[in-house]
Amino acid sequence: MEAMSKKPPMPEPSAKVFYMLGCLECGDPDRVLLMSFASPAERGHWGSEHIKATGHDRWIVIDQPDGILDSLREWRSRARAAG
Numbered sequence: 001m002e003a004m005s006k007k008p009p010m011p012e013p014s015a016k017v018f019y020m021l022g023c024l025e026c027g028d029p030d031r032v033l034l035m036s037f038a039s040p041a042e043r044g045h046w047g048s049e050h051i052k053a054t055g056h057d058r059w060i061v062i063d064q065p066d067g068i069l070d071s072l073r074e075w076r077s078r079a080r081a082a083g
């Protein structure tokens, strides 16, 4: 008899990270536009091009794991439910 039907292995949860970058000298400093990049290298490349083009060199840099926004939303809605 052949092997019993086996479920295919579950894919590993992706350790996806968004590499965020915001220029503190573009636009309104209280509403910094954050951009996300697929890799630190891409982010670094964009940053160095931006410095060359504008001379801006003050940044917000965040490595944000995928799912953290969902966690925040959940936490907030729980806090609201608790009053």
Ligand SMILES: [Zn+2]
Residues within 6 Å of the ligand: 023, 024, 025, 026, 050, 054, 056
């Ligand atoms: Zn800028």
